[in-house]
Amino acid sequence: MTRPSAHVDAARLWSRHLSLARHGATAAGGVNRQALSSEEIAARRELLAIARALDLTAFTDAAGNFFLRMEGRESDLPPVLTGSHIDSQPTGGRFDGVYGVLAGIEAIEALRMACITPRRPIEVVAWMNEEGSRFAPGMMGSAAYAGAAALDPMLSITDAAGVTVGRELARMRDAFPDVPLRPLGRPLAAYLEAHIEQGPVLEQVGCSVGVVTGIQGKRTFRVTVAGEEAHAGTAPLATRKDALLAATAIIQGLSKALADPDDIVKFTVGRIEVLPNAPSVVAGRAVFSIDLRHPDSARLRALGDAIENLCAEQGRPCGVEVRELTTAMSLDFPPAIRDLLRDCAAAIGIRTLDLPSAAGHDARFMHAVCPSGMIFVPCKGGISHNEAESATASELADGARVLVDALLSLALR
């Protein structure tokens, strides 16, 4: 039997990336296709058209995840799942997430061209709200699927305009009346996710495919600083409770306290909202995010646990409330999956590198459900979550080649 990877078509896979990037295209060449937006609906419609031409069946679930199923010879067996997400950051790129979904579709197309029907069904998934930029936190769809978080409390989470996840899920369902609903958490045989690296390592060492060893841990927090509004021209500085000034002191204090000469600790404040946010009013309230990551779970625990006290000290005389939003410790993917990916690559002459994922992915939650693993491909300069995100057609195709051979191997078991 020919390996299905021989049928992966780099030009086809590339042109599908360009085509999907039209939905939410930004002037700077990036993508703004946030979770459950009209742009995401349009992108799913395009995926559906490709899937129907490949004779796949579409399904969804209560969390708004989107599945495209290739039937296996034994359709009652738990399927092998692959995919990622098609939602983006507000100023995101054309490859983050999308690649995992399109590589999955390319894998199925290669199987069709090779006239192979695997024993198990193979499904491609686009998870709901991986990015977490419109609705926080991210990875909602995979978390709900894996039972790591209950769906119900997610439904009332709102975006900046006050629109709820629940309302937008209903809108997404209404957009696809012919796509039936399946229960959450159906059993899976295995899960593979292909993704751009979002870091510079593969490009630097000159490997087109990375075998991901695991995912570094991440804790996220929301810090609320309570001050007191006052007139910028008249209120004495000695008696002010300036929430914006206190927030900047906290952020600078945390940045110094978490400084790491080895550059392993990743500390980011990406979002701040101030009230009333007027130039001549001392701010009464400031709310900001903290994103803290470290590959060592014990170290991540210790660093994260110190945050609340640091905030309270630096925030005086304002009141400070720190709430942890998500806690995800570091994890390692099973060696058997990593070996399989490495072997599939070696068999077709693709050199791989083992490397950890510094970013979080839906594979984090699937890891708790079934044997899971990830494939990385390089992205230019390691730049991601940025409109300048870039990748090459041939490297994207190499990742899809390893993916399809590994999927087939898992689906024959």
Next chain:
Amino acid sequence: MTRPSAHVDAARLWSRHLSLARHGATAAGGVNRQALSSEEIAARRELLAIARALDLTAFTDAAGNFFLRMEGRESDLPPVLTGSHIDSQPTGGRFDGVYGVLAGIEAIEALRMACITPRRPIEVVAWMNEEGSRFAPGMMGSAAYAGAAALDPMLSITDAAGVTVGRELARMRDAFPDVPLRPLGRPLAAYLEAHIEQGPVLEQVGCSVGVVTGIQGKRTFRVTVAGEEAHAGTAPLATRKDALLAATAIIQGLSKALADPDDIVKFTVGRIEVLPNAPSVVAGRAVFSIDLRHPDSARLRALGDAIENLCAEQGRPCGVEVRELTTAMSLDFPPAIRDLLRDCAAAIGIRTLDLPSAAGHDARFMHAVCPSGMIFVPCKGGISHNEAESATASELADGARVLVDALLSLALR
């Protein structure tokens, strides 16, 4: 002749404040009635009804200022003008600005009750966009009237939703088709503005009326920090250009460099906007406001001139651009006007205190047009630009009493 101040009615003046506060009322008892909003249109409609009952004529001008005119015996003479503004901060109070307009109307009502027609006309004005929170900078209407700034460039200034001043001025005019348009910058005999102090001094010394000696200078800036978007989990901290982190370093650096043990320098950052403002994206851009005030013009000049270098130093490795938006040096009102206000108060047994204004007011621009002055009344705890802003009916009335006697004196000259 009875002094018209004998006809000032504290209860009437108070109830008009409560009634006007319905337009844009907030749940916390404050007011959100931003410039040229539907709430301001509703409030002007209410003023117009009061004015018509007092036989006043309404006018507007190309800058959207709103005038209510009491005819004098010699209607061709330049009028005496009084007033302030009825727009508010997003979470403003019930007295800031409104008091000056309602005290002017109360003065005219007292003149009517005393059956006095002064030699010169007396007009009450509500200036357009004093606050500058919806459309920056503030004091647009008085600046345009005084010729301190050209109207034309103001028209294309947008609010956060992208709506222009020009569009909203047209909407305001359409709301009052019967109010005729007069040219900007008509000659004035004098200008008096009554306002709450927005500071704690009058309350502390127990005076119901303050004679304002002058207005402290103010310089405002917009600082733009240009960084580079990156992934919060993967981008090495050593190579990041984090615009939000740089902005917090600049704000902390400025706060330390401008620290003043005598608490005379007023330095405020009230507004910050971050892009893309997402928790797991290193910020690519941050824009914040600086409001810097000092009563001594030379000191204000020196402090403000140091800002650009301080920003550039603290903002590295990001690029920083500092743009000065408004420059207003400190000013002193003419002694003749201050003497008049003091004498009018003394004649009716009201004790006054001379004090400077720490906040900016429309009187700043009128000062360049005609002899101008200001009356302050206490506000509770000095709290302003805050929904908790509070004042007493009897102190508001004392201010109106001094105002009407002084207006009459000026209008008889």
